[in-house]
Amino acid sequence: xxxxxxxxxxxxxxxxxxxxxxxxxxxxxxxxxxxxxxxxxxxxxxxxxxxxxxxxxxxxxxxxxxxxxxxxxxxxxxxxxxxxxxxxxxxxxxxxxxxxxxxxxxxxxxxxxxxxxxxxxxxxxxxxxxxxxxxxxxxxxxxxxxxxxxxxxxxxxxxxxxxxxxxxxxxxxxxxxxxxxxxxxxxxxxxxxxxxxxxxxxxxxxxxxxxxxxxxxxxxxxxxxxxxxxxxxxxxxxxxxxxxxxxxxxxxxxxxxxxxxxxxxxxxxxxxxxxxxxxxxxxxxxxx
Numbered sequence: 576x577x578x579x580x581x582x583x584x585x586x587x588x589x590x591x592x593x594x595x596x597x598x599x600x601x602x603x604x605x606x607x608x609x610x611x612x613x614x615x616x617x618x619x620x621x622x623x624x625x626x627x628x629x630x631x632x633x634x635x636x637x638x639x640x641x642x643x644x645x646x647x648x649x650x651x652x653x654x655x656x657x658x659x660x661x662x663x664x665x666x667x668x669x670x671x672x673x674x675x676x677x678x679x680x681x682x683x684x685x686x687x688x689x690x691x692x693x694x695x696x697x698x699x700x701x702x703x704x705x706x707x708x709x710x711x712x713x714x715x716x717x718x719x720x721x722x723x724x725x726x727x728x729x730x731x732x733x734x735x736x737x738x739x740x741x742x743x744x745x746x747x748x749x750x751x752x753x754x755x756x757x758x759x760x761x762x763x764x765x766x767x768x769x770x771x772x773x774x775x776x777x778x779x780x781x782x783x784x785x786x787x788x789x790x791x792x793x794x795x796x797x798x799x800x801x802x803x804x805x806x807x808x809x810x811x812x813x814x815x816x817x818x819x820x821x822x823x824x825x826x827x828x829x830x831x832x833x834x835x836x837x838x839x840x841x842x843x844x845x846x847x848x849x850x851x852x853x854x855x856x857x858x859x860x861x862x863x
Contacts, residue, residue, distance in 0.1 A: 618735035625666030632695030633746035640755030641697035643676035651686030705778035719792035724808030767813030770860030785842035813861030
């Protein structure tokens with residue numbers, strides 16, 4: 576079975592699963608695993624790997640509308656190089672500092688390829704679930720889409736400095752906190768905008784009518800060969816770690832004012848189906 580089928584099977588045994596984080600007594604927690612062959616293209620620095628791996632878990636904390644508190648990581652590799660390990664810790668620490676959290680260590684283990692397992696912790700008394708979207712709400716997305724897809728193209732071209740820069744995203748913890756209490760549903764876009772909309776649709780038993788233009792990052796225009804590839808990188812590639820949320824129509828302008836990054840309305844919540852410009856939007860996105 577593929578990753579989604581495996582998650583669905585696990586979910587049948589764990590009824591509380593299904594959001595970006597588990598919620599336990601006011602704390603949220605999440606864990607992620609990243610591998611060199613699937614998540615860190617050739618040219619990814621250990622600093623970027625530390626930032627990105629820990630940032631992925633902090634993004635899940637953000638999606639719950641929680642304040643991030645701490646993160647830990649398991650670092651596995653065939654051998655341990657002092658410079659690489661130091662760079663990894665620096666990247667992990669810096670991304671935590673960016674969101675007012677603390678990197679508090681983890682574990683080391685031998686492994687046949689560079690692999691990182693991270694855990695992020697946060698706190699909230701009122702988590703934002705995926706299941707609360709209502710028909711008529713406005714669907715919005717923070718920041719811009721396609722940075723990671725553009726980075727992968729640049730890694731392939733050997734422009735590793737620019738690619739590493741794009742790979743180091745800012746977890747939207749501050750935006751998640753600003754949206755908490757207003758957003759009716761929220762998740763991060765690690766699997767891509769299209770798949771995120773389908774996941775929200777399933778969780779809330781609703782649909783989405785999304786319209787162009789989408790907030791696609793300027794970096795995509797540096798690498799995309801035409802509009803089809805631009806849409807592919809912006810809507811389907813994933814790994815951008817932005818927030819996708821639904822907001823009551825009357826609260827959108829206020830939400831845009833208080834969110835400390837761009838918050839772009841892209842469509843509305845409907846009774847069923849997920850469309851882009853009136854055409855079905857495929858349930859396709861990033862898979863490990």
